[in-house]
Amino acid sequence: MNSEQRTDAPEPGPVPGSPRERPARDPDAPVSLDSGSSPERPGSKPLSATLERLEAHTPDEARYELEGEIARGGMGIIQRVWDGDLRRSIARKILGKDAKGSDSRKSDPRTIGRFLEEAQVTAQLEHPGIVPVHELGVDKKGTLYFTMRMVRGEDLHRIFEHARTGQHGWSQTRTLHVLLKVCEAMAFAHKKGVIHRDLKPSNVMVGRFGETYVMDWGLARVLGEREGKDLRFQAAPPSNDVRTDRGGLERTPDSPLLTRDGDVVGTPAYMSPEQARGELARLGPATDVYALGAMLYHLLSGRVPYTEPGRKLGPHSILSRVMDGPPPRIETLAPATPPELVAICDKAMARELERRYATMLELAEDLRAYLEMRVVRAYRTGPVVELAKWVRRNRLSAASLAALVLAVAGGGLSVAWQQSVRAAEESLRRDELLAESLVASAEQLWPIHPSRVADMEAWLTSARAIAAGLPQARVELEVFERAHASAVREEEPLPLAVQSATFELASLEARLEVFTRSLRGLVTRERPSETREDQFLNELAFAAINRAVLEIEVPDLERLIERRKDDLAAFRSWHYGNASSAREHERLTRRVEHLASLTRPQDGAIARIEVRRTTAASLEETSLAQHAKEWEEACASIADPARCPPYAGLRIEPQLGLVPLGQDQRTKLWEFWHVLTGARPERGSDGNFVIGPETGIVLVLVPGGAVTLGSQDEDPAGPNYFAAEEGIDQGLRPVDRWIADVELYSYFLSKYELTQGQWLRMTGENPSEHRAGMSFLGMARLTRSHPVESVSWTEASEVLGHYGLELPTEAQWERAARAGTQTKYAAGATVDAILDFANFGDESAERAGFAEALIPFDDGFALHAPVDALRQDAWGFHGLFGNVEEWCRDWYASSCERGRIQRGTGEHVPKSSQFKAYRGGGFRSTPDQLWVSSRHRRFPQSIDLDLGVRPGRALLHHLRSR
Numbered sequence: 001m002n003s004e005q006r007t008d009a010p011e012p013g014p015v016p017g018s019p020r021e022r023p024a025r026d027p028d029a030p031v032s033l034d035s036g037s038s039p040e041r042p043g044s045k046p047l048s049a050t051l052e053r054l055e056a057h058t059p060d061e062a063r064y065e066l067e068g069e070i071a072r073g074g075m076g077i078i079q080r081v082w083d084g085d086l087r088r089s090i091a092r093k094i095l096g097k098d099a100k101g102s103d104s105r106k107s108d109p110r111t112i113g114r115f116l117e118e119a120q121v122t123a124q125l126e127h128p129g130i131v132p133v134h135e136l137g138v139d140k141k142g143t144l145y146f147t148m149r150m151v152r153g154e155d156l157h158r159i160f161e162h163a164r165t166g167q168h169g170w171s172q173t174r175t176l177h178v179l180l181k182v183c184e185a186m187a188f189a190h191k192k193g194v195i196h197r198d199l200k201p202s203n204v205m206v207g208r209f210g211e212t213y214v215m216d217w218g219l220a221r222v223l224g225e226r227e228g229k230d231l232r233f234q235a236a237p238p239s240n241d242v243r244t245d246r247g248g249l250e251r252t253p254d255s256p257l258l259t260r261d262g263d264v265v266g267t268p269a270y271m272s273p274e275q276a277r278g279e280l281a282r283l284g285p286a287t288d289v290y291a292l293g294a295m296l297y298h299l300l301s302g303r304v305p306y307t308e309p310g311r312k313l314g315p316h317s318i319l320s321r322v323m324d325g326p327p328p329r330i331e332t333l334a335p336a337t338p339p340e341l342v343a344i345c346d347k348a349m350a351r352e353l354e355r356r357y358a359t360m361l362e363l364a365e366d367l368r369a370y371l372e373m374r375v376v377r378a379y380r381t382g383p384v385v386e387l388a389k390w391v392r393r394n395r396l397s398a399a400s401l402a403a404l405v406l407a408v409a410g411g412g413l414s415v416a417w418q419q420s421v422r423a424a425e426e427s428l429r430r431d432e433l434l435a436e437s438l439v440a441s442a443e444q445l446w447p448i449h450p451s452r453v454a455d456m457e458a459w460l461t462s463a464r465a466i467a468a469g470l471p472q473a474r475v476e477l478e479v480f481e482r483a484h485a486s487a488v489r490e491e492e493p494l495p496l497a498v499q500s501a502t503f504e505l506a507s508l509e510a511r512l513e514v515f516t517r518s519l520r521g522l523v524t525r526e527r528p529s530e531t532r533e534d535q536f537l538n539e540l541a542f543a544a545i546n547r548a549v550l551e552i553e554v555p556d557l558e559r560l561i562e563r564r565k566d567d568l569a570a571f572r573s574w575h576y577g578n579a580s581s582a583r584e585h586e587r588l589t590r591r592v593e594h595l596a597s598l599t600r601p602q603d604g605a606i607a608r609i610e611v612r613r614t615t616a617a618s619l620e621e622t623s624l625a626q627h628a629k630e631w632e633e634a635c636a637s638i639a640d641p642a643r644c645p646p647y648a649g650l651r652i653e654p655q656l657g658l659v660p661l662g663q664d665q666r667t668k669l670w671e672f673w674h675v676l677t678g679a680r681p682e683r684g685s686d687g688n689f690v691i692g693p694e695t696g697i698v699l700v701l702v703p704g705g706a707v708t709l710g711s712q713d714e715d716p717a718g719p720n721y722f723a724a725e726e727g728i729d730q731g732l733r734p735v736d737r738w739i740a741d742v743e744l745y746s747y748f749l750s751k752y753e754l755t756q757g758q759w760l761r762m763t764g765e766n767p768s769e770h771r772a773g774m775s776f777l778g779m780a781r782l783t784r785s786h787p788v789e790s791v792s793w794t795e796a797s798e799v800l801g802h803y804g805l806e807l808p809t810e811a812q813w814e815r816a817a818r819a820g821t822q823t824k825y826a827a828g829a830t831v832d833a834i835l836d837f838a839n840f841g842d843e844s845a846e847r848a849g850f851a852e853a854l855i856p857f858d859d860g861f862a863l864h865a866p867v868d869a870l871r872q873d874a875w876g877f878h879g880l881f882g883n884v885e886e887w888c889r890d891w892y893a894s895s896c897e898r899g900r901i902q903r904g905t906g907e908h909v910p911k912s913s914q915f916k917a918y919r920g921g922g923f924r925s926t927p928d929q930l931w932v933s934s935r936h937r938r939f940p941q942s943i944d945l946d947l948g949v950r951p952g953r954a955l956l957h958h959l960r961s962r
Contacts, residue, residue: 457613
């Protein structure tokens with residue numbers, strides 16, 4: 001609606017004046033219901049007339065194509081359908097058939113009325129936090145339906161679990177921002193005269209870009225309308241087991257209660273006391289305020305309200321607890337919870353209506369104040385508190401103001417100021433803890449994704465405010481040290497950590513000297529007097545070949561050396577005559593260190609988060625908007641079976657963070673650049689990518705389909721047959737008799753092993769035992785194009801998660817390695833089939849002392865080779881067999897347990913395991929470790945010099961082939 005259409009008429013009341021009156025066009029007007037949508041309303045017209053009106057607009061049968069069922073409830077079924085006109089997937093809710101299979105036209109008029117009411121209420125709540133309704137209608141079969149936007153993501157219950165464990169970059173602070181969005185959506189609904197009455201985590205969906213939606217308005221009530229539902233509860237069953245309408249038994253606190261007439265009435269764990277008691281006349285916005293407080297309680301305490309860990313309770317048992325009294329205090333369940341959040345939760349969950357927040361907006365304001373480090377009204381108010389908060393945000397200004405006030409104040413003003421100063425001092429003490437917390441939490445602000453921008457900006461606001469106190473902190477430390485000039489500063493005896501750091505520093509400086517001398521010699525051709533002629537010529541040859549690498553390595557080495565020098569300097573200490581002075585000096589020193597770690601220009605936390613925030617904010621532009629034509633071509637090509645037969649008509653959407661690189665004409669598979677991990681890959685004259693030190697990850701879109709895991713040696717004509725090869729292996733091990741059929745969705749897998757350059761950019765460190773710049777036994781020096789190794793499963797999972805990547809499952813790895821074959825090796829039944837593209841323990845490795853060569857073969861690499869040095873296999877992958885072994889996501893199991901493999905990803909979830917699986921051979925592996933199904937295990941914290949990483953990524957928002 002245009003602004004010119006607005007009027008200055010008084011705001012309408014909560015209910016339209018007449019059943020026949022057209023709803024007001026003002027977007028702020030209360031929700032209005034069709035007179036035919038509720039048979040209980042006085043003067044309502046027959047429902048059949050409403051249905052006939054809807055049938056007049058019955059859509060063409062070809063428009064909506066059913067793709068599957070999403071969910072099923074007591075009143076309706078939610079389906080995923082394809083809208084052929086708009087070329088998108090949407091959600092459609094249909095009115096379910098009754099017990100006799102009758103269609104909507106023959107359903108109970110009361111049920112039809114409720115269904116229409118839900119559609120109309122949801123449609124009129126036009127807010128970004130509420131799923132929009134597209135269409136209400138009756139199809140040609142007489143089924144009543146309405147369509148909505150398809151919401152993709154996870155419900156808030158899962159988000160709470162992620163926040164508790166720290167998975168996927170979720171934290172308590174980030175989740176509080178989601179609850180704030182729920183408050184804002186509900187405040188809008190209350191303004192429109194609608195209460196939800198079933199707010200709970202499973203009715204809030206969070207999308208991949210941070211979108212937050214309040215779902216399922218089937219229990220919503222329009223204030224002022226006559227209640228069309230009998231909300232009295234069914235009697236509790238004889239036991240705690242509640243039998244559901246699906247015939248099963250359910251005993252979860254998130255289970256809903258049913259009314260006497262069989263309708264879902266709400267979830268008792270999040271239900272307000274007045275709703276639990278059935279006091280219908282008292283239900284209003286405060287009912288939803290309580291429910292949101294219960295959701296906050298769940299987040300803070302780590303448990304559903306009124307429940308106990310390890311004990312399952314049915315909904316009627318929970319209902320009794322709700323009516324009996326409040327749940328346990330948060331302070332007893334989570335003592336470290338900030339008192340401001342406890343106060344917000346207590347006020348929202350107050351059992352008396354008059355003690356709760358009067359509106360959802362008031363609750364939202366207190367949550368926002370906490371997140372912005374302002375005064376939380378539910379906790380404390382007053383001038384002293386306001387002053388302390390102001391001092392916390394404006395420390396330098398506060399110091400100047402303090403001097404001025406003390407110079408002019410007297411009497412009562414002086415007393416009041418002293419109180420304020422004490423409060424400010426307490427605030428400064430908290431700032432010290434906050435600085436330490438900010439340093440630690442900087443590494444929780446992952447992944448690099450637009451949904452994290454708000455969290456990063458909030459962190460930066462706090463960090464900059466605290467970091468502004470660094471000059472003052474340094475002055476205070478200097479003043480203290482001058483006042484205690486008699487204290488003796490000494491070097492501590494060198495512990496093992498210092499000895500190790502000293503040795504590493506010497507090694508780094510020696511390497512820097514060689515690199516610098518080589519580059520300088522390449523330019524001047526002047527041989528240093530202490531260097532032999534043959535050594536000088538070797539260094540010049542090396543510098544000529546690796547000049548581009550050295551020019552990158554030298555400044556990185558210089559930065560790393562300075563950081564190690566700072567680390568060693570921190571081991572110096574002061575000795576004082578009394579413990580209190582020593583503690584104060586330690587506190588002042590620690591404060592300066594934390595603030596300095598925030599503000600260092602290149603690698604300080606603020607600088608890192610600023611880069612991360614800028615990258616995340618522009619990710620959609622850099623990967624999608626700037627490459628829209630490339631994505632249009634890629635999506636069209638992949639969906640065309642004639643152009644891309646392996647994908648069988650797969651339809652995908654553009655993937656955030658990826659850019660299409662084109663279709664490999666040899667494999668017919670599409671390849672993509674992961675923009676966050678380095679520069680765009682360039683092709684050489686032969687059409688293959690040239691992987692340099694700065695090149696980013698190349699991902700291959702692997703087609704989904706069935707894969708048979710494992711091997712068998714009983715049926716030569718059967719799939720995955722294993723025949724022992726003389727002199728190579730002794731036969732099939734029991735652990736490899738792991739036959740399982742898995743259906744996989746399409747997914748991304750890196751064309752190459754992760755390089756040392758990519759890991760260095762992602763983490764700032766190179767942990768490899770044989771790292772770039774090193775030479776071994778006269779071989780060419782290693783470069784950043786060699787695979788990273790000596791990383792644990794734990795490290796790999798965390799680092800990949802920061803960039804929206806993940807380790808592949810064993811099933812995904814084996815699917816890619818087999819490339820559609822069912823032979824022992826990907827290219828045949830004997831090891832000879834893969835010798836051209838494998839780097840393993842051959843004669844080169846034997847000469848270097850790494851392995852014993854079992855067959856006469858030399859691939860030319862004693863160590864791992866550059867990731868693009870070996871020939872690609874049938875699906876375009878490099879190094880799947882040999883070079884470095886590769887971690888997989890799964891916990892290792894010696895045998896496949898039925899029902900423990902997840903459909904779609906193939907992840908095996910055994911009942912118990914101490915190990916993680918890894919696949920493929922390394923440069924030290926013997927030939928008997930190179931066949932496709934060969935499986936190995938290690939502890940998640942293990943590292944090895946030939947164990948590396950091949951990243952993967954899920955395909956988001958796609959439709960399987962039709």
